[in-house]
Amino acid sequence: MSIISATSLSKSYGHEDIFSGLSFSVARGSRLALVGPNGVGKTTLLRILVGEEEASSGQVSRTKNIRIGYLPQEAEFESDGTVWDECLGVFAELIRLEQQLNNLEADMSDPAKADKILPRYGKLQEKFELQGGYTYQQRIRQVLSGLGFAASDFTIDLSHLSGGQRTRAFLARLLLSSPDLLLLDEPTNHLDIAAVEWLEGYLSRYEGAVVIVSHDRYFLDRVANVILEMHPAAFELYNGNYSAYLHQRQERAERRQQLFEGEKEKLLKDVFYIKKNISGQNTLQAKGKLKRLTRIVQAIEQAGMETVLNSQWSQLEVETTTSPFTVEEAERRVRALKSPVRTLPRLHLQLGSRKRSGNLVIRSKDLQIGYPGRLLFSSPDIELRRRECAALIGPNGAGKTTFLKTILEQHQPYSGEVILGASLQIGYFAQAHEGLDPEKTLMQEIDSVAPHMLPGQVREYLGKYIFSGDDAFKKVGVLSGGERGRLALAKLALQDTNLLLLDEPTNHLDIPSQEVLQAVLDDYKGTILLVTHDRYLIDALATQIWEIREPAGAKPGSPDASPDLEIFQGAYSQLKEERARQAEKSAVEATARSGDQPGRTHRGRSAKDKTERRRIAQVQEIENRIVALEVRLNDLGKQLENPPDDPARVVKLGEEYIAVQKEMDEMLLEWEGLQ
DSSP states (O other): OEEEEEEEEEEEEEEEEEEEEEEEEEEHHHHHHEOOOSSHHHHHHHHHHHHHSOEEEEEEEEEETTTEEEOSOOOOOOSSBHHHHHGGGGHHHHHHHHHHHHHHHHHHHHHHHHHHHHHHHHHHHHHHHHTTTTHHOOOOHHHHHHOOOOOOTTTTTTGGSOOHHHHHHHHHHHHHHOOSSSEEEEEEOOOOHHHHHHHHHHHTOSSSSEEEOOHHHHHHHHHEEEEEETTTTEEEEEEOOOOHHHHHHHHHHHHHHHHHHHHHHHHHHHHHHHHHTTTTTTTTHHHHHHHHHHHHHHHHHHHHHHHHTTGGGGGGOOOOOOOOOOOHHHHHHTTOOSSSSSSOOOOOOOHHHHHHHHEEEEEEEEEEEETTOOOOOOOOOOOOETEEEEEEEEEETTSSSHHHHTTTSOOSSSSSEEEEEEEEEEEEEEEEEEEETTTTTTTHHHHHHHTTTHHHHHHHHHHTOOOOOOOOOOOGGOOOOHHHHHHEEEEETBBSSSSSEEEEETTOOOOHHHHHHHHHHHHOOEEEEEEEOOOOHHHOOOSSEEEEOOOTTOTTTTTOOSSSEEEEOOOOHHHHHHHHHHHHHHHHHHHOOOOGGGGGGOOOOOOOOOHHHHHHOOOOOOOHHHHHHHHHHHHHHHHHHSSOOOOHEEEEEEEEHHHHHHHHHHHHHHHHOOO
């Protein structure tokens, strides 16, 4: 059963049509992803669904009492409390019940009142437990931690957070409120890979429905089960995730093209018959065919080949002339019929690499990345060879951009050295597009790297990056994030490079542009060092993964707490498979009761191996304690369901229940950290 549906929705701003004729429904448990080029109205559609904007025509139907949660791209809070306070606000009713229980417990300490209060206390306590009263604080910790907040961030005032942190806090509150329908506009913005993967797991288990706008193809693969592809004047629905959508879209395009070519060939045969017989013995038949051909061609021009072939003539809303075409016009109009396969403006990107670099492109010795007085991470001695692609991944703020700037010699290493190979010509794509001057026009930016190009050539070149008409005279400062990204790529493509350092190159690019960039980078003849959260791009290109990770078992503030750079030879999907195997192996070892025998230790085991064994032992110990606490909590719950006659005993049981629950929450938090 659908909880929200749209019928023939259209949206226009003045004379500009954003989308039209949009119809779809969202069922409970559905994960609907909206995809399409930038500017097609995906965000506008979300705002219409939540009621913040009105459609120009059409209707949105919502089930009665539906609760809708909406995450805009840049979220703002009305309050000035802390992150924790904002999340607590979701559970205001539970907190009110908790206070009532505390007040009743205080009253029950008076034996004269206890018998009268006990039944009410039992009902409230049952309601409190069923609504998650004993676990809501643990849920808050889990969601905030999953979205990348450290425990020390929980008490930070919202006014002190960055824009990205505020959006993450807004998302946390939204998830904790558990609405019937979640509308998420670019939810993976501002999230590192670990947080995105946590969100994927959360949404896959979410009981309500979700409508998502995202350019993260890997995320859509993991979360979406329906894809709605939007075009300016059309839409299409596909069942399955993003990969299934790509496959189905290709199949549909091929089928439509074959159908179009077959029907067009039939129409050309009719034209040939008409030309041959219009003045001969079969002139009546030829004239009849010409009249029919005139109507069909006009209908196809207005409604499309597929609609004409699949509809009764009386159902078609088209206008046709009463007088037939001339033979010459008929042939011209048939040959001019356009394929129904939609082609959108796409990047025409080419990256040159004419000069060959040396075989060894980047290597390091005893390298540590950081600033004076602050170590960010330590690196093993690395080697990146010609034609390889390394993807550098890690949490936000771990030092990935600093690493790139160290290679560019814009920053000094914390210690050690980076050694660059011979004959390198480096191209750098900066995440913040620092190389663009907000006061310059697009024409001036291109002229700064290609002064030999004439104005007409510059405008033609910008057209390849979807800048048309007067866009060439816009100032950089008024461009959107996606437009700045395309301009930065346009400048990069004019350089002859053999080493690309790319810092979040797909940020703000729509999916069609991401697909073009991926194909171009795949064909690039040089070497690539890629910093990105785009796992789809990483999996398609990377031959090795460089991951910044906290050392296992390290405690904050200890000498071994600084992260390390770990190198994996292979693709991202292979890394995930390897991690899954390691996790499974660790789980088996943790549950095994037999430890190492005295004679079985191996000389040369690294400190990390010992740390890992200590971690596994800690996990096992905590898991055993959690089991014991769960047993005790279950026992206390049963006693409270049928409370004893002694009010003091009931109060004591309630206090013990809360204490055991609190200890179990702490154990779960510690277990999550070790995992």
